[in-house]
Amino acid sequence: MKKLSQLSLGSLDASIAIPKYDRSAVRPGIVHFGLGNFHRVHQAVYVDRCLHRPGNEGWGICGVELLDNPGTQAKAEAYRGQDCLYSVTEYAPDGSASTRVIGAMVEYLHAPVDPEAVLARLTNPGTRIVSLTITEGGYNLDETTGVFKLDTPDVAHDLSGGPLRTAFGYIVEALRRRRGEGIAPFTVMSCDNLRHNGDTARKAIVSFARGKDAALADWIDANVDFPNSMVDRIAPQVPPAARDRLNQRSGIDDAVPALGETFIQWVLEDDFRAGRPPFGEVGVELRNDVPAFEFMKGRMLNASHILLAMPGIMLGHRIVHEALGDTRLYRLLETFLDRDAIPRIEGPKGVSLEAYKKAVLERFSNPAINDQLLRIAFDTTAKIPVFHSRTIEMLVEDGGDIRREAFFLACFGAYLKGKDDKGESFEVVEPRLTENDWTLLRGGNPIDLLRTSPFEKLGLADHAAFAKAYGGYVASIQATSVGQTLEALLAETA
Structure with a gap:
């Protein structure tokens, strides 16, 4: 050389x-x-x-x-x-x-x-x-x-x-x-x-x-x-x-x-x-319309990245393209983009949101990049309010299908315990969670995740329909696994 x-x-x-x-x-x-x-x-x-x-x-x-x-x-x-x-x-x-x-x-x-x-x-x-x-x-x-x-x-x-x-x-x-x-x-x-x-x-x-x-x-x-x-x-x-x-x-x-x-x-x-x-x-x-590109990227690419990481890690995946190769996770992301995100985004003038979606999924599938899911999961409490809150708010406001977002947050709650479906441990790094937040999380009431400081402004703990859906997914994950819960979600939303 x-x-x-x-x-x-x-x-x-x-x-x-x-x-x-x-x-x-x-x-x-x-x-x-x-x-x-x-x-x-x-x-x-x-x-x-x-x-x-x-x-x-x-x-x-x-x-x-x-x-x-x-x-x-x-x-x-x-x-x-x-x-x-x-x-x-x-x-x-x-x-x-x-x-x-x-x-x-x-x-x-x-x-x-x-x-x-x-x-x-x-x-x-x-x-x-x-x-x-x-x-x-x-x-x-x-x-x-x-x-x-x-x-x-x-x-x-x-x-x-x-x-x-x-x-x-x-x-x-x-x-x-x-x-x-x-x-x-x-x-x-x-x-x-x-x-x-x-x-x-x-x-x-x-x-x-x-x-x-x-x-x-x-x-x-x-x-x-x-x-x-x-x-x-x-x-x-x-x-x-x-x-x-x-x-x-x-x-x-x-x-x-x-x-x-x-x-x-x-x-x-x-x-x-x-x-x-x-x-x-x-x-x-x-x-001069940079914010429109920021919103598109944040609510599609960044939101999909962290949506992939939470259940992906829990299913035992550690690399982005390997997780997206799991057909269950690919369907989750594609459905989220098609039904939850894209209908609620006004894209930049001249930009096709459908084409952008295809590019996002193609990029995540690139095996040479070898990107780490745990890198993406770092400081998730900072990312969810930025990249998912507006979509969640709009779903709640217009009576949309909240199930995928509720499942995602339930996966995050499971992820915080640091052990996946296969019993493998991993490091959880959430610097924004305070001691009071961790005290809430250790209290045994799964709804309390929605009351921690990063999420309390969203008011989801007090939204009956969202709290019920979220609680149901938490119970399912605890009784079975993230994998089985995801399969049931995909079956009922096919």
Whole structure:
């Protein structure tokens, strides 16, 4: 295998797509916080496409790592040893695959080692976009009030004037310097998988700034753009065995290869006073109806993902495509989408919900992705209210068929016990359940799941028909199994 570097690009196998632009001429115009797998197979891929178009040399990416531990230090060494190059292998549902080398990142900074280098790059007039994939929970907003938390340790540290630790601290300090030096502000572009991600980024950054300087906060709010976007691509983790498999396939000795499905989508508000790459020419959908795409994705793809995970885990499955290969679970998802979700969604203009449904089921069936059900199940109490609550509310309001949603919540209650139908144990990670919630759950009344803090606002415990259906499925699961209960549900709703 050939060690990946700028010098070795020309000697890679002819089947490997490589950057055809002059990387030596590319300058960072985007600074990115959160250089995880999703960014590497999503935003960076789009930027790489842009760089292949003449005249866009000013839109390279500078990646910034905020954490300081042996893993991030090793990652920094790996990127630098490979001239910031890495490979992306894309697998189609039919098993076919292709590999390309991404050259969009031309600089990598490890913030704990040299924070001033990060601030210098952020303050540089050539930096016109700062992008974020810091995870849905990384915006530091209180789950109940939605208020930015000024007292969390790293935020409080940054506000006190210590060496910066957070993306908020770096962004606000850089904007303060740019304002003082008469340099126009950059755009802050969230690429995280959450609704209204631009609005969320604005709230977090302006709130942090207000904790330091109210006038600066007002200036940021008035002068910095925070476009909303909807992002979508499955990007699994790449453990050592997967890394070796990818490298054997490509013939490239890549310390940090990435893996993704062939499907990729980015719907983005065109709100960039500071300029942007030609995203619209490389597949990004520049639209002003991003919320419509968010609702469609959330109530179809994300809702189906977690709907598959709960009974799937209980039936003994651990991999997404294996679970969807269970005809019972495939029928559950298809029926949910056809009867419960799609009739209650107004899709984006020009988008077929039926075609989107087929794409969702096809993507979940992709065996190469090897996505873990337990990864999807992580923090389910945060996902159900976001991705299922509106469908449940509408079913209740219009007298729709509540049975599939009631069964789903009954499966979640069974899942919380950490043992599947086959007696196999698994780890349950639900950080949002409080001690009071767990006390309720241990009380023996199954309806109390609907009274726990993540679900109490839905009022389902007091809705007689839903509570009765839910209680019936709980009793059936306890008396028989999730599998038999699902088979009975499918038979009665055929």
